[in-house]
Amino acid sequence: MELSNKQITVIFKALCDENRVQIFRLLQGGERCACELLDEMQLSQPTLSHHMKILCDSGLVVGRKEGKWTHYSISAEGAEVAIKCISELTAVTENESKCCCGE
Amino acid sequence: MELSNKQITVIFKALCDENRVQIFRLLQGGERCACELLDEMQLSQPTLSHHMKILCDSGLVVGRKEGKWTHYSISAEGAEVAIKCISELTAVTENESKCCCGE
DNA sequence: ACCTCATATTGATGATTTTCTATATTATAG
């Protein structure tokens, strides 16, 4: 499963906004519907909806539709992918110390 | 070590741009100076410098100044912080299934 | 001291993102 640079940016975009980080903290307590999240955030309903779309696109959050409601929760699989991704990106594979610039 | 929402966004901003992800891939081979990175990226020198600042601010990359050159490398400590951060944020601590909206 | 090379900073511009209001969609209740 090789992710493109673009796909990686989509994953981590989830964590690049303070409101979205706050939404993760709310979801840590378990599944929440959009109206509950809206109650606890200082955002308009369309803005929350926009953030939830970005979170779902990242794979870190999943939405479950049930009647009128959409229930959101943290995806353990998405989290695993993100952690594996950051682990791989930050894994240094050097086998010798290379000097550049003719030092 | 409790990170604020704002601090978390600074960490993951590093991975929200395709060029910056590409820089990680280049740094996987070991320490590189800015001029080497510039050779391999389709960016102007000031733009690369701008990205390197964001990467260093995130803690995922460190810069080491030596004479005229700045050598950049991936920070294992920074990576550890980022992984711990995403692990904590995505850890669900629910102990009972809560239903909202009077279901 | 001057020149050159590597990198950083400034300032401007276009692109993207966040946010809102207004409206549309979809589901249930009466």
Add this chain to the structure above:
DNA sequence: CTATAATATAGAAAATCATCAATATGAGGT
């Protein structure tokens, strides 16, 4: 089938971000 409630989408404004050209800084070399 109409009304209402929950969520999504469209469109516009404001803020932020990525980018570049020009310039500044700072370290060696001559």
